[in-house]
Amino acid sequence: MTTSPKMNVLLVAPILGGGVEAALEVLIRGLESRGIQCGVHATSGASERLEKHCSLGVHLGASRPVVVDLLRGRYDLVHATSLCVQSPTMARLLRWAHALVPTVCTSHGSVEIDVSSVPFDAFTGVSSSAAAALLLPPGETVHVVLSGPDTEHCQPGPASPSARPRLLWVGRTLDSDWQSKDVHGLLYLVAEGGLRGFDVILLDAEDRREALGLSDWLAGRVDYRAGRYSKAEMAALYRETAASGGALLSTSRDEGLPMVMLEAWACGCPVIVPRRAGFDLVQDGVNGLVFERSESFAGIRRCLDALRDPEMRARIVAQGLATIAGTCNPTAMVSGYEQVYRRLLAEGRRSRLRAAWRDVLALPGELLRAIPHARWAGWAVSKRCSAIRPFARPRGAEPSPRRSASEIKPEG
Numbered sequence: 324m325t326t327s328p329k330m331n332v333l334l335v336a337p338i339l340g341g342g343v344e345a346a347l348e349v350l351i352r353g354l355e356s357r358g359i360q361c362g363v364h365a366t367s368g369a370s371e372r373l374e375k376h377c378s379l380g381v382h383l384g385a386s387r388p389v390v391v392d393l394l395r396g397r398y399d400l401v402h403a404t405s406l407c408v409q410s411p412t413m414a415r416l417l418r419w420a421h422a423l424v425p426t427v428c429t430s431h432g433s434v435e436i437d438v439s440s441v442p443f444d445a446f447t448g449v450s451s452s453a454a455a456a457l458l459l460p461p462g463e464t465v466h467v468v469l470s471g472p473d474t475e476h477c478q479p480g481p482a483s484p485s486a487r488p489r490l491l492w493v494g495r496t497l498d499s500d501w502q503s504k505d506v507h508g509l510l511y512l513v514a515e516g517g518l519r520g521f522d523v524i525l526l527d528a529e530d531r532r533e534a535l536g537l538s539d540w541l542a543g544r545v546d547y548r549a550g551r552y553s554k555a556e557m558a559a560l561y562r563e564t565a566a567s568g569g570a571l572l573s574t575s576r577d578e579g580l581p582m583v584m585l586e587a588w589a590c591g592c593p594v595i596v597p598r599r600a601g602f603d604l605v606q607d608g609v610n611g612l613v614f615e616r617s618e619s620f621a622g623i624r625r626c627l628d629a630l631r632d633p634e635m636r637a638r639i640v641a642q643g644l645a646t647i648a649g650t651c652n653p654t655a656m657v658s659g660y661e662q663v664y665r666r667l668l669a670e671g672r673r674s675r676l677r678a679a680w681r682d683v684l685a686l687p688g689e690l691l692r693a694i695p696h697a698r699w700a701g702w703a704v705s706k707r708c709s710a711i712r713p714f715a716r717p718r719g720a721e722p723s724p725r726r727s728a729s730e731i732k733p734e735g
Contacts, residue, residue, distance in 0.1 A: 330664060331360045331379060333389070335403040335417070337410050339368025339381075340528065341495060342582035343431050346449065346470045348554075351376045353657030359664070362398065364389045366412065369551065386416040393423050400664050402427040405457060408438045417441050425667035427660075430457045430465075431579040433600035434503070444667050447660070452600035453579035468660055469604075470580050471653030476554035477589035479644070482562035488630075489569035490521045491560060491592075493583045495528040496535060505574040510535065512620055513544050521569060521627070522546060524560070561590035565640070570595050570612070570630055572623070577601060584611075585651055588643035593636060595626045604650065608635065610642035 332354065336343055351361045355376060362379030363370075370381040379397070382389055392398060401420040405428055407413035420426050421442045428443040430436070430453040437458040438446070446465045448454025454465040496506045509525070512518050523545050530549035532538050537547050552560070564571065570593040573581060578601030584594050594611040596602045607613035612629055614622025629635050 328668075329358065329360075330400065330668065331362070331398045332664065333362045333364060333379075333393075333398040333401045333420075335401060335407055335413065336363075336365045337367075337404070337406050337413060339363070339365045339370060339373065339383075342579075343404060344368070344372060345473070345582040345586075346431070348373055348376065349471060349473050349653050350657060350660060353653065354661065357657070357661065359661065362392075364416075366410065386412055390416060390419050393420055398424060399668060400425045400427065402429065402660070402664075403443075404428075405430040405432075405436050405438050408436065408441050414441050417443075425664075425670075427663060427667070428457070429468075430454060432456060433577045433579055445663050447663060448579070450580035450601060450603060452603055456579075456600075466659075466663065468656055468663070469651050470582060470585060471651045471656040472582060472585040472589045472647065473554050474589055474647065474653055476558045477561065477586045478558070479565075479591035480558075480562050482559070482566040485522065485563065485567040487520065487522050487567065489524055489564045489567040490518060490572045491524050491526070491564045491569065491587075492572055492574070493526045493557075494575070496525070497529075497531045503576045505576050506535075508574045508620070509572065510541060510545070512623065513541060517620060517624060518627075522567075524548065524564075526552065526560070557586060558590055561587045561592040565590065565592040568630070568636075569593075570626075573597065573602070575599065575601070576616075580604070580651075585647065588651075589647045591640050591644060593630060593639050594643065595623065595630070604646060606642075609639065610646050611639055 334347055334351065336347065347363065351363070351373060354361055355378060360378045361376070363373050363377055363381040364386065365383055367383060370383055374381045401417065401424055403413070403417055403426065407417060417426060418441060425444045426442070427445045427447065428438055430448040433452040433456050435456050435458060439458060439460040446457055446459060446463060447468045448457065448465050449468065449470045451467055454467050457465055459465065492506065492509055494504050494506065496504065506525070509523070513523055525545050525547050527547065527549045528551070532547055532549070535541070537545055561571070571583065571587040573584065573594070573596045575581065575597065576599060578599070580601055584596065584602070584605070587594050588610070594605065596605050596611060596613055597616050598613050599616070602613070605611035605613055608629070612626035614626050616622070
């Protein structure tokens with residue numbers, strides 16, 4: 324029986340949070356179960372969710388310690404999200420990494436991003452839309468590795484039905500991507516009474532109640548919940564939403580492959596999504612309900628009417644589960660990235676440069692071992708006089724015998 328060679332992988336993202344963090348958690352747990360040790364580096368975010376899975380730990384903040392780890396040969400490969408290229412600090416780190424180990428760039432979004440300024444050995448996208456968003460150097464191609472949800476927590480199960488059907492919205496309402504999430508569309512529907520028959524639950528990453536007007540003009544009309552939820556808590560919400568006769572609703576303008584949609588599918592919760600990039604896997608009336616943004620909000624109302632049809636509802640729930648079991652299987656996602664990693668390592672990208680660099684790092688130690696009894700070359704200049712004096716010699720080394728003045732021969 325042959326075993327795969329050991330591998331240490333560094334996963335890099337600008338911020339830990341949201342769908343990227345959820346995808347990393349699934350990937351890391353899967354890789355670690357296969358003997359591939361993982362470490363994570365990000366400039367900011369929360370580390371507790373990933374730290375418990377990473378055998379090489381999570382480093383938040385400055386990149387300098389990570390560069391040192393790379394120079395010391397701690398990692399065999401670096402895998403970064405495409406947004407890292409937009410950060411000068413992250414871009415410098417990735418250029419260092421590329422000189423030492425194979426590097427992989429993955430796109431998690433459908434907004435175009437030019438990654439040609441930083442060299443990579445392989446490019447991947449979490450969906451066809453995400454892959455198409457990468458502006459690559461000439462001659463490079465992108466491999467699609469579909470994301471998969473955490474099926475250990477996200478799976479169908481019992482839940483108590485509520486008095487009214489629920490509409491669940493999950494995301495970050497006010498951020499740099501505020502316009503792309505379009506939560507104001509959902510709030511407009513609430514304000515004009517278009518969702519009167521539903522309990523609307525809005526899960527926000529941070530408390531933006533005041534900015535969204537939920538404490539005054541929409542007070543009491545939205546069940547607003549802010550903060551980070553565990554996977555078990557999210558799975559319970561998806562199941563409760565499904566049991567109520569409701570659905571997960573997305574108003575996003577641009578996505579890569581939204582993890583909340585995959586998690587809802589895995590829990591047997593119907594999804595209602597716009598016909599936009601990143602939602603390519605959703606087929607209207609088959610594994611979900613799709614509305615056109617050009618229909619104003621009439622399309623969402625049509626989807627809500629279709630949701631009440633028991634036959635339609637049963638079909639989209641069953642096909643959503645089938646999509647997770649087949650196309651978006653988390654095991655397939657882990658295998659896809661592992662194949663990319665092992666292919667790059669087998670090709671020996673920059674192995675000669677890595678070997679040369681490790682030889683340079685090893686040289687001082689080799690010299691010291693070769694001359695264990697030599698006098699140390701370190702000398703310090705005294706601040707009180709101009710004399711040069713040696714400082715501590717190595718432990719175990721014998722001092723040179725003192726010579727008298729008469730034994731010292733003048734040079735020349």
